[in-house]
Amino acid sequence: MPSSLWSNPKVRFGLVVVAFFTLLAVLGPWLTASVLGLDPRANDISAIASPPSAEHWLGTTQFGQDVLAQLVAGARGSMFVGVLAALIGTALAIVFGVTAGYFGGTVDNVLNFVTNLFMVMPVLPLIFIVSGYLRGTGLWMIAVIIGVFGWAGGARTLRAQTLSVRNRDFVLGMRMLGESHPRLIAVEVLPHLVGWIASMFLGALIGGILAEAGLAFLGISDSGAISWGSMIQAAQSQSAVLRGLWWWFVPPGLCIALIGTAAAMINFGVDELANPKLRAGTRRVVRRTRRVERAVAAAEGGAA
């Protein structure tokens, strides 16, 4: 499976981009500080709101801060919130989804009801309100709130998958041998859900980054922390749009879009691998089919 994953161009593109941003988040701030000698918070008074130049590759903000250094620092902030929110959200989705699907009956009814409630609840406004009360808390708290309110979609998927796995022969067999429920879930059921959980985690990561950006845009964020969302918010509050300082608000949004696209590409590619009918719709396969059809037609024409 891993080698076939890598052979799909969509998955390959997505993995490379996600890996790039992960590296950027981990090593980036150190690199910009030591190699380029840039500090995302330093104010260069000689260059206020200046467009991209040799000295400041992506220009500077209204406060004379280097946009590139901010972008790299923002990668760490945004990725941190995304990863933590995704970890919490995925854990909750596993607890709710797998438990509901495995045990069924009343447990399922109750858990599924809770899941559906969280599905139809407008999560983003809810997060706004709660973080509005908890103003001034750090990125930690924001990530926790995003994770706690954003697990329902994943739980629904996992429940459906667990339902199908739990009735397969190998699970029933181990149950008859007297395995305990926790062990059955951990050893027999969960390994079959790893693919789903991985793709859910990726989706939750992007959701977390987007939600954090939205919150920061509303002014709900740690005032000391730099994230892509807080960059756009700072640009908006300094009327960068009105004054045409595009280099300030375009790059952070582009980064969010790029990493979001990467995650969507991976999911898309995984879908293609799991569903052969989808694979028949890729450009490469369609071209190959046409070529074969033409060759057959030519051969028949030649024979006649």
Added chain:
Amino acid sequence: MTSATNVEVAQPPPAAPGGTVVPTTRLRVPSRWSFMLRRLGFYLAAAWAAITLNFLIPRMMPGDPSVAIIQQLQRVSGQQLPPETLVSIQALFGNPDANLFEQYLAYLGRLARFDLGTSISRFPTPVADVVSSGLPWTLMLVGSTTVVAFVLGTSLGVLTGWKAGGRLDAILTPASTFISAVPYFWVALLALWVFGFQLDWFPSSGGYDPDAQGVAFWVSALRYGFLPAATIVFSAFGGWLLGMRNMTVTTVREDYVLLAQAKGLSPSRVVLRYAARNAMLPSFTGFALALGGVIGGALLTEIVFSYPGIGYLLYDALTKRDYPVMQGVFLLIALTVLVANLVADSVYVLVDPRVREQG
């Protein structure tokens, strides 16, 4: 699920145009009703949960919101608050002297009278008035854009899925993958920059021309609303397109589609009546998930354009720490989303007859 009472209540269905008499008709009808009744029950429970959540959130937060609100109100108004306002605030945001159950009853009593408290930033306007002034704008904006984005995305999705691997697919599918990952408010910022300031085609903020009257007011509302609406449609249609494309690709390879083609039906009939109708079902199921995202995105879009809807109200309330308005906006959004989902479920029953049979 076919209870006797339901059979009596249910009306016999109009005869099918095809004229075939299905013996199970009498059984089917009650199950459609029971499906709708169960959905209605769920949404009522969800509405109760939203109302209770709205009750619990301020009481679970650190500090004491009700004391803070009363202090702020006194500062804003510059006088002692009338006792009626004090009672209202304590009922809605927490009363240290009463136990939780008493507080809950008082809170429900306030809601039943549409009392959502008093706005701090717009003292002494009641929250209910503040929020309901923004609601029509948001409903129009979100409602129209959701419908347009759904229709546009779904029809383009059918096209790309039908000709999967073709030229249209090669352009539209990656493009919408990218677009659906872009944050709404960032697209709105770009649109504002390009069309509002650089090209100066559209007004850059507000929802209408304050000087316009009568017909001119409606025209100005359309002109002011176009750019916000266009950015929401632009950000939202990609998600529908992708889902529909993949479902169509899967569906057109089903045997019944092959049979329809073999019967010599026209391609448009095969696509629309056989493939698309079946491929569309998951899109309807996904409505609940999508709507939350669209609403969240629309709230932020309103802020970028200073559009006078509840998103802008929420922003205003957040920056001014106007907790009563925040809570009122949340309650309103939650209840509106639930109603929209109920409508989507009703449409689903019409589109997919199997739901009626299964009950």
